[in-house]
Amino acid sequence: MRDLAGRVAVVTGAASGIGRALAARLAAEGMRCVLADIEAVALQRAVSDLRHAGAAAIGVPADVASAADVQALADRAVSEFGAVHVLCNNAGVGAGSDFADIPLDVWEWVLGVDLWGVIHGCRTFLPILLEQEEAHIVNTSSMAALNGHPLGLAPYTTAKAGVLGLSQNLHFELAATTGGRVGVSVLIPGLTRTRIFESDRNRPAAVAAPPPSSFRQTSQAAIAAVWDDALDPAATAEKVVAAIRERRFYILTHADEAFDMVEQQLRWMKANVPLAPGPGVARTADPRP
Template sequence: MKELRGRVAVVTGGASGIGYALAQRFIAEGMKVVIADIEEKALDEAVASLGADGAQVHGVRTDVSRAEDVEALARATLDRFGGVHVVCNNAGVESGAPFLDIPLNTWEWVLKVNFWGVLHGCRTFLPLLKEQGEGHIVNTASTAAFATGLPTFAPYSVSKFAVHALSENLDIELRTAGEPVGVSLLVPGMTKSRMADAERNRPEGVTPSEAPERRAVLDMIRSAMKNNGLDPSVTADQVVDAILNDRFFVLTHPEETIGAVKARLHSMETGEPSAVRKPSGAQ
């Protein structure tokens, strides 16, 4: 895509953090925006704030883990704005514990939102973009898709690895077929957001871990976000540039992400074990 003005963007997880910043940036480009979020109060507040200066913004409460919710989001977008051009599958959650203490329903929740939410978004919106003859999909992964080893974060890392694989396969398939739809993989490092508090949205029956190592990791992440976290507006600028230039990888912290890939290659070549990872900016 070479022009965003007058086009329509859909952003899941759009009521806060990176999603909200993406919506702001798309509005600045002259786009109409639909934001989806599971938190209804936060969604209403975000729509009011984003639309305060007359921007065309619509909110749709959506649980991206449910295919029917994502399909309803697409219908609401078409009903409201008559089309869709950019889809950001950005909604994400995080929960975990030491591996053997992670309940199955915690794995299910994280994977349903982080991976299945992206899959539902791609399956639902891609036919619309192809029929339209132009469009771009942005799937949010994480440095955790390349840098594993953060204690208690196994479900999150697994889900983001899956998003990476899905997105890369889809991008190759569409490019090979000459389809007019681009794909970008957003790979955020430490960014100011509410991800460390994602368990606020856990479904009934999913209990957060009180293990000391879990609490310590979350405290470390909150501190790193506060002291060194990237402003999400910078990430949003990078995403817009990637869309306009049809670039697949969007690395907010390239040194950390590429360094993790090099470390994995080194381990593959030498047999040396990988080091335990700390969040970017942590001491």
């Protein structure tokens, strides 16, 4: 999708982190932006910043886990700007515990946002995108989808693997049915400096906090050790815009690490010797066969 200026983008989870940077980057391309988030105050701040920078932007408070909210988001985007050309299903939360200790409602919360949020986004917006001359969907997965880590976050890992599978399937279907007129990308970010590790702030009041996992300390230490190297969300957003323009499916912010993880999976699959469990954040190739 070469021409972004004047077209319309919808970004979920746009009040913080990668989503906020994405909205800013798409606005800098001259796109009219619809920002959606469950945090109304932070959302309003993000929209004000974009408007001060001269962008045409609106904010729509929405819970992406709710099909009705996502429908209302689409209705508002179309009534305000008349079309949608780029959809970024980006809102996400991370939570979990040791598997046996994860309450059902924590599963429902995380899968609701991270997987159903993407399903609702694709289902609701696809008819609108199909009406356009060209359009593009970007779904945010995670490196967690590549190797079964991080431990203690089974709902997150499950959801992000689902987003990868959904995106691959939709990519092939739309390539066949639209000849690529509506493109799909999957964003697989490596560690990016955002508030994802503060996802508890987005936990619904009715959902009790899960007990800390046995892996919490090792995971936190692993993250702390590499936090200084975490990517600026603006750099992630830059890659997303390039991928939309070039219609590339995979958007990898840490490509070498992603390739290592996939190669580990291949070795695991071929040798059928399970990899030993590791900490929360994989940074380097696992030397085991």
